[in-house]
Amino acid sequence: MLDWNLVGIGLGIGLAMAAPMGPANILVIHRGVRGGFKGAFVAGLGAMAGDGLYAAIAAFGVTAVSDAIEDHIGLIKLVGGVLLIAFGLIIIIHNPHPERGVEKDSRRSHVGAAVLAFFLVVANPGILLGFAAFFTGLDKFGRGPDDFVSAGILAAASLAGSFAWWLLIASLIARFRTYLTARWIRIMNIAAGLVFGAFGVIILCDIALYGL
Numbered sequence: 001m002l003d004w005n006l007v008g009i010g011l012g013i014g015l016a017m018a019a020p021m022g023p024a025n026i027l028v029i030h031r032g033v034r035g036g037f038k039g040a041f042v043a044g045l046g047a048m049a050g051d052g053l054y055a056a057i058a059a060f061g062v063t064a065v066s067d068a069i070e071d072h073i074g075l076i077k078l079v080g081g082v083l084l085i086a087f088g089l090i091i092i093i094h095n096p097h098p099e100r101g102v103e104k105d106s107r108r109s110h111v112g113a114a115v116l117a118f119f120l121v122v123a124n125p126g127i128l129l130g131f132a133a134f135f136t137g138l139d140k141f142g143r144g145p146d147d148f149v150s151a152g153i154l155a156a157a158s159l160a161g162s163f164a165w166w167l168l169i170a171s172l173i174a175r176f177r178t179y180l181t182a183r184w185i186r187i188m189n190i191a192a193g194l195v196f197g198a199f200g201v202i203i204l205c206d207i208a209l210y211g212l
Contacts, residue, residue: 003153010154013134014161017127018051023084023120023199028166030091030192031113032173033185039110040173044166046114048159050121055158058131059151077203080123083116084200092193123203131158 019025024047032040121127135154 003150006150006153007157010157011161011164013131013154014051014055014158014163015165016134016161017055017130017158018047018162018165022124023196024050024117025169026192026195027087027113027117027120028169029173030189032170033177033188036177037170037174039113040170041166042110043113043117044170046117047121048162048166049114050118051127051162052155052159053122054128055131055162056155057128058135059155059158060148061151074207076119077123077207080119081200081203081207083119084196084203087116088193088196088200090193091189091196 028040028043028047031043
């Protein structure tokens with residue numbers, strides 16, 4: 001029988017882990033301002049995949065996968081840092097034209113945004129630790145995943161919570177983007193680009209200090 005309490009807990013955890021305003025949220029918002037619902041939603045799916053991966057690892061306790069990520073976290077951070085800086089420069093240079101309506105991004109652009117969002121989530125091991133802390137804390141209340149079925153329910157519900165968040169963000173941005181003028185979008189682009197670049201530099205500095 002499906003444990004609806006566990007489903008509710010997982011949904012809440014998924015929302016809680018996806019909601020904090022980090023690089024992935026900024027990326028999704030930027031894609032929504034640029035390309036409407038589709039641009040934001042596809043990028044959100046990439047972030048959701050990263051959330052789902054870490055939720056599954058935490059729920060099932062997949063040591064081998066966790067160790068593999070930990071062993072290559074330096075390389076993942078390197079790729080993520082470079083992508084952040086490159087993407088930040090691109091959106092600073094980009095000149096928006098909201099009066100022309102939704103910009104038609106290519107399939108490659110959508111896929112690229114989704115891949116970047118995935119890397120932004122996976123490059124942050126704090127998200128894995130966050131899921132692990134949530135799930136471990138459930139043990140104190142007798143709600144922790146004690147078998148594969150309950151672990152699967154919890155991981156799937158967390159993924160659904162993450163999906164709900166990105167769907168909400170994409171819908172809100174698509175709804176209100178038409179109220180933004182070119183000047184405001186330009187300011188947002190510069191701010192977002194600087195944030196991306198700063199995150200990228202911080203990641204690369206961390207690698208320089210502690211190595212791959």
